[in-house]
Amino acid sequence: MDQATLRFAIQLGIIGLTFFMLINASALLVLAERKIMGFMQQRYGPYLVGPHGLLQPLADIVKLLFKEELRPKDADKWLFTLAPMISVTAAFAAFAAVPWGAETTFFGLLDTPVKLGVADVNVAVLVVFAITSMGVYGIVLAGWSSNSKYSLLGGLRSSAQMISYELAYATALASVIMLAGSLSLREVVDAQNGYWFGVIPKWYLFLQPFGFLIYVIAGVAETNRAPFDFPEAEQELVAGYNTEYSSVRFALFPQAEYINMTTMAAVATDLYLGGWHGIAILDRYGFGWMFFLAKVGVILFAYIWVRWTVPRYRYDQLMQFGWKWLFPAAVLNLIATAACILYFNV
Amino acid sequence: MFETSLFYLFAGVAIVASALVIGQRNPMYSIMLLITSFGALAALYIQLDAPFVAMAQIIVYAGAIMVLFLFVVMLLNAPQEDAAEWDRTHPLRRAGIGRFGAVLAGLLIVQLVWALVRLNDASTAVNARGDATAISSVRSVGRVLFTDYMFAFEATSILILVAMVGAVLLAARETSQ
Numbered sequence: 001m002d003q004a005t006l007r008f009a010i011q012l013g014i015i016g017l018t019f020f021m022l023i024n025a026s027a028l029l030v031l032a033e034r035k036i037m038g039f040m041q042q043r044y045g046p047y048l049v050g051p052h053g054l055l056q057p058l059a060d061i062v063k064l065l066f067k068e069e070l071r072p073k074d075a076d077k078w079l080f081t082l083a084p085m086i087s088v089t090a091a092f093a094a095f096a097a098v099p100w101g102a103e104t105t106f107f108g109l110l111d112t113p114v115k116l117g118v119a120d121v122n123v124a125v126l127v128v129f130a131i132t133s134m135g136v137y138g139i140v141l142a143g144w145s146s147n148s149k150y151s152l153l154g155g156l157r158s159s160a161q162m163i164s165y166e167l168a169y170a171t172a173l174a175s176v177i178m179l180a181g182s183l184s185l186r187e188v189v190d191a192q193n194g195y196w197f198g199v200i201p202k203w204y205l206f207l208q209p210f211g212f213l214i215y216v217i218a219g220v221a222e223t224n225r226a227p228f229d230f231p232e233a234e235q236e237l238v239a240g241y242n243t244e245y246s247s248v249r250f251a252l253f254p255q256a257e258y259i260n261m262t263t264m265a266a267v268a269t270d271l272y273l274g275g276w277h278g279i280a281i282l283d284r285y286g287f288g289w290m291f292f293l294a295k296v297g298v299i300l301f302a303y304i305w306v307r308w309t310v311p312r313y314r315y316d317q318l319m320q321f322g323w324k325w326l327f328p329a330a331v332l333n334l335i336a337t338a339a340c341i342l343y344f345n346v
Numbered sequence: 347m348f349e350t351s352l353f354y355l356f357a358g359v360a361i362v363a364s365a366l367v368i369g370q371r372n373p374m375y376s377i378m379l380l381i382t383s384f385g386a387l388a389a390l391y392i393q394l395d396a397p398f399v400a401m402a403q404i405i406v407y408a409g410a411i412m413v414l415f416l417f418v419v420m421l422l423n424a425p426q427e428d429a430a431e432w433d434r435t436h437p438l439r440r441a442g443i444g445r446f447g448a449v450l451a452g453l454l455i456v457q458l459v460w461a462l463v464r465l466n467d468a469s470t471a472v473n474a475r476g477d478a479t480a481i482s483s484v485r486s487v488g489r490v491l492f493t494d495y496m497f498a499f500e501a502t503s504i505l506i507l508v509a510m511v512g513a514v515l516l517a518a519r520e521t522s523q
Contacts, residue, residue, distance in 0.1 A: 079374065123484065126401035133409035137381070140413070144374065144420050156420065159413055183398075183484055 003111055010106065015118050022095055026258035027057035033304050040308045067247040072147055075244065079145035084245070084252035087138025090131055091259035097127035098266045099186045101276050101289030115186065116289055124185040125173060128267055132222065135260065136162045139224075139241050142253070146244035154240030157315065162222055164322040169218035171330035175211045175337040176204050176271045185267070189275030193283075203274040208337070212272045214330045216299075219264040221322065223257060226307040228318060265299035266292075273299075353393055360386035373419045377412060384408040398484050 031046070031054070038045025046053035071080055101116025121127050136159050143155015180188040194202045205212050221228040237243070242253045269275060273295045276288030313321070363383035370376045384407045391400035491499050 076372075076374070079378070082378075121397065123397045123401050126398070126405065130401045130404040130409060133405060136413060137378075137416070140416055140420070141374075141378075152420070156417070159417065163410070163413060 007110060007112075007114065010110065010114055014114065014116060018095065018100070018118050019092070022092060022259055022262060025262045026255045027061070029258040029261065029300065029304075030060065030254070031057050032300070033307070036301070036304045037308050061251070064247060064251040069247040069249060070244075072244050074147040076145035076147070079141045080244075081249070083138050083142035083145060084249045084256075085138075086141065087135055087256035088252045088259070090135035090138065091256040091263070094128050094131040094135075095259070095263050095266070097121050097124040097131075097185065098263060098270065099124070099189065099275070100266065100292050102283065102286065104286045107286075117186070120186055121184065123183045125177060125183045125188075125267075125271075128185075128263065129170060129173070132260065132263065133162070133166060135256065138253075138256065142245065143241040146241075148244050150237045150239070150243045151241050154237045154243070157237075158224060158241060161224070161228065161318065161322075164319060165218045165221040165228075165326070168214055168322065168326040168330045169222060171327065171334055172211045172214040172218065173271070175208055175334050178334075178337055178341060179204060179207060185270045185275075189270050189277065192274035193277045201274055201278045203272060203278070205272045205274075208272065208333070210329065210333045211337070212268070214326060214333065215268060215272065216302075217326060218330075219268065220303065220306065221318075223260045223264055225257070225261065225303060227310040227312050229307075229312060261300060261303055262296065265296045265303070268299055269295040349393065353390065356386045356389040356393070359383075360390070374416075377415050377419060380415075381408050381412050384412070398487055 034056070035045040035053070044053075046056040049055045049059045071077070096118040099115060099117035099120065103113035103115050105111075105113045139158045140155045143151040143153070143158070146152070176188060177183055180191040182188060182191070188204075192202050192204060196202055196206075200206065242250055245253065269292060276292040277283060279288075279291050282288050282291050360383050363379045363386065367376045367379045367383065370379065384403060388400040388403045388408075391397070391403060
């Protein structure tokens, strides 16, 4: 096989692998969520299907696929079907701009190295931000088209929440972009290569601790996770925007949520935790992506941990926190970062 | 060849979606079609080697402004427009306004023709400016924005600030009564 064909095949393989990992990430996260919840509540969680309940997500999927698809009589036929599709498409598409590994030649198989990740875009941060912000349409349309009060309220709450927290989220991102001087996620990651004093890895986490905190909090709110899960607040809204959904159409919503979580964690790793850098020996032999996956796993664990330990806020508290605390904090962080960059000339 | 067909694909999507926006009776569908049209426009920007403009288009128009539109339509719960209910005495259907609209449409056609005639000059001017990557680089966009177009940039931000203060004032007056 000549180099061009081989290269094409490998790049196709990388895209397929990314897609496969994302699908499995959502299945694994469902299981992890239930297992960790069980652990925290001193019970087993799912353990009947497969060894230690490992095949539980498969059973869930089969169950959901064979359920009857219901649609309320007065629901908007087109938008009701379109909404889950938009949600899940936006979730998958956003990950396309996220790099997850260094350049590699696959141990000399290729002449010139390929980049691990679907696409290397020079405005990757903006691409991720733009496409995840499209996901809100799925939720809003699901709420509106269901022709149900609970769904509509869930959809409205979700869009208000996402718009409010997007500001803090984007402002936190801007500080990192200023530090790295690039909108490309790959360049941001490579700017974090190396060590201070030979021991502390040059991660932006240490330069931007507040920025990281703001990013993670806004990220939890953006993905509609507890303690910010107002769109589906069970006590108030039955199940929120997806009340009227069933079967596959329903399954796509949680799947989009879990993929969004993964994207959020992967972007946080790229921006603040040095991506695949940090362990020199893994970097040298091209296994940095393992460290990347480990970091993403830690963030995702923290997400689940928070969900089962922190109770839900009240809706007005959410809005107050977003506008009066988180956003000003993000702006102050941005100004302080800009001042430091000017003063120290980094 | 491939790029040309992509151009026609996205241009077609943009035109068809925009035409359908005004053809819909359900305002919700109009909004979705307008978002489609914005998406196709963003794809055209990417083909022009301007990914930054494309992403700004999606974030600002499709992401922020259209969500606001969606909000308004949902909250007002605008009923489907019915063609039979259009009454002839509606102020917008008077003859004078119709003529004014015709003049505006004529002006638009003149402007379009003028722009198309000048297209060759414009493309040579862009080529003379040199590298196409200059458009894509965020750094150069920022530099131009804060030097050459400083006044327009700051004037726009004041305009937005005025609109914001106005919105706050309108909302605040309602609650204080």
